[in-house]
Amino acid sequence: QVQLVESGGGLVQAGGSLRLSCAASGRTFSSYAMGWFLQAPGKEREFVAGIGRSSVNTFYADSVKGRFTISRDNAKNTVYLQMNSLQDEETAVYYCAGKTAKLGGTDYRVYDYWGQGTQVTVSS
Secondary structure, three states: OOOEEEEOOEEEEOOOOEEEEEEEOOOOHHHOEEEEEEEOOOOOOEEEEEEOOOOOOEEEOHHHOOOEEEEEEHHHOEEEEEEOOOOHHHOEEEEEEEEOOOOOOOOHHHOOEEOOOEEEEEEO
16 A cells, blocks of 8 residues: 655646655555646546656556656655646646556546645636
8 A cells, every 4th residue: 555645736827847856655655657637626536647667658648648757766755747838727636546456447446545635826
């Protein structure tokens, strides 16, 4: 099992950038595929980006391709989400999640562990 804690959220201007971090407890972080999801008020949790046990396997929602980048540093037990050119519509709570597998998925229901979430607010 793993415990996840997100950080790095806050208020940002439209068109600006933000980097989220998710720190994992334990010494088995490298055994987990990881993902980032967002949830806006009144909406279902939505896939943003995923990364396999190895950083060579990454995948993204179409809406964020070219603007967001997911990465991981297994030595630091941390996964990151670099967000560029943020839009008003991307105001949401962002969650990181882990799955005991070499690859993750786009459905939040397949993930085993979740962080508490961090609020991102994009203003114009």
